[in-house]
Amino acid sequence: MRRGDPLDIAAHAATQGLAPADRAFAIAIVSETLRWMVDIDALIDGATEQVLPDDVKSRAVLRLALAQLLVLRTPPHAVVATALPLVAGGPRRLVHALLSRAQQEEWSLPESANLPEAVAERWAAQWGDDIVAAAAAAWSAPPPIDLSFASEPGEGEWAEAAKLAPLHRRLPRGQAVEAMPGFREGGWWVQDLAASLPARLLGEGKGRTLLDLCAAPGGKTMQLAAAGWDVVAVDASARRLARLSDNLARTGLSAAVVQGDIRTWAPDAPVDAILLDAPCSATGIFRRHPDVLHRIEPRQIEEMAALQADLLVRASGWLQPGGTLIYATCSLERAEGEDQIAAFLDRNPGWTVDRVEAGELPAGIAPDGDGFVRTLPGFLTEAGGLDGFFVARLRAPSG
Incomplete structure (x- = not known):
């Protein structure tokens, strides 16, 4: 966020050498932190006597930890065990206290992730409040997987997928693209x-x-x-x-x-x-x-x-x-x-x-x-x- 790098570029550099599952988990943590950051920050600010600056390590660690606790549902002991070493020599007690409080008080996030204020204002001016609300709802979860096909699949193929247009199929999120039928044969691509x-x-x-x-x-x-x-x-x-x-x-x-x-x-x-x-x-x-x-x-x-x-x-x-x-x-x-x-x-x-x-x-x-x-x-x-x-x-x- 300091450098303004796109997530895919930052992820490519930062996850070199990780196993595929670890790389996917690291990217999921960051993606959900960014998606819910407005609401996670509101929780952090409501629990601290003094507002933490945006760029201090303790806020960054709390954002990542709360995204795991509240969105990804990572086991609490795993969240604490990985968060605290990141603030070793720093505000470890503050981070530990807030994570404990989050569990004790059963913190939760709103139904839809709030957009950054500047974005919400800009889109409200261009498209209206209803579109801002729809954008917030859409932003609250990763989208499904869409596939484009070079030729129309045969009857019975991709029966579990939704057909929204010719040469197109939609599948629920959560499948590994490379493991899906026909990937190596090349009859389709993600789009x-x-x-x-x-x-x-x-x-x-x-x-x-x-x-x-x-x-x-x-x-x-x-x-x-x-x-x-x-x-x-x-x-x-x-x-x-x-x-x-x-x-x-x-x-x-x-x-x-x-x-x-x-x-x-x-x-x-x-x-x-x-x-x-x-x-x-x-x-x-x-x-x-x-x-x-x-x-x-x-x-x-x-x-x-x-x-x-x-x-x-x-x-x-x-x-x-x-x-x-x-x-x-x-x-x-x-x-x-x-x-x-x-x-x-x-x-x-x-x-x-x-x-x-x-x-x-x-x-x-x-x-x-x-x-x-x-x-x-x-x-x-x-x-x-x-x-x-x-x-x-x-x-x-x-x-």
């Missing part, structure tokens, strides 16, 4: 239903050429390749492209993989379609990445919006006349979605919105009044919810 929408809106490729920009780790690349597009997948990160290449190899799908920063890279010739999954604040994927709501502030949102505007302009020059551009972000900020596209259209006369029709989307998801797709907390709640996404389909001038 939230909301994340599958941008590629769905491009339809069948029929051999036409498409640029998948900011493509790694490759869920959309694989969707598009399976749909018959001649895909060029471009990303600046060599590490993330290696994962994309591994995914292509596992699934047996084909795409040209190019390492390049699209602020300087350019294709050799115009293409039929472009999918720009633009770098963004990622506030829409807060259910599976609870760190984002603690890390992202208005400054980062403004910086991301400025970058997105530049990338949109650059990518728009790479299309054939009348070509299709899909712009998508996994953000719940209007500045990175609706406002971004409105500004682009104002600056680029001749470009039009290729309105999304209801029949192109899974049941329970509908285009907004402008023909865009905006998924919000509260969508498909009974089926396990959705990540927050914005998707716009634009048409280049015909000549």
Whole structure:
């Protein structure tokens, strides 16, 4: 939290050498601490005479210990035995006393995890209080596992899974992905239903050429390749492209993989379609990445919006006349979605919105009044919810 690192990057560095089960448990502790931190801090502050500074070790240790006690239900003796050595030579008595009090008084957390105050205020202004309440409910537990398929599973396969859309299945959380049927054979990959929408809106490729920009780790690349597009997948990160290449190899799908920063890279010739999954604040994927709501502030949102505007302009020059551009972000900020596209259209006369029709989307998801797709907390709640996404389909001038 001091460095502002994304959880997955911090976890990669911090869990080197751990056994898989220990690594998973360490990440679960941190994830649930971040998810419930507002409420855990309220418990800590209500039990201390003086408020502990945010960055002192004792608060950090208490946060981790209380997440284990109250969320993960780790046995109390194990929590105490692992927490106290972390404050050896420090406020050991304070930590021990609060953990004992938590057990004696049977501390508990609210039904839904409260969002950080700044986030709740920002989203209330953009979407209203009902969406903030829905976001809090969605944030309170990790999401289910969604799978995308290269071809529709046969009858009787994945009978225990929910089918929310063609080429999609949803399973309860808690299964090891690598141990699930068909993982090695490569017929599917993990991808939230909301994340599958941008590629769905491009339809069948029929051999036409498409640029998948900011493509790694490759869920959309694989969707598009399976749909018959001649895909060029471009990303600046060599590490993330290696994962994309591994995914292509596992699934047996084909795409040209190019390492390049699209602020300087350019294709050799115009293409039929472009999918720009633009770098963004990622506030829409807060259910599976609870760190984002603690890390992202208005400054980062403004910086991301400025970058997105530049990338949109650059990518728009790479299309054939009348070509299709899909712009998508996994953000719940209007500045990175609706406002971004409105500004682009104002600056680029001749470009039009290729309105999304209801029949192109899974049941329970509908285009907004402008023909865009905006998924919000509260969508498909009974089926396990959705990540927050914005998707716009634009048409280049015909000549």
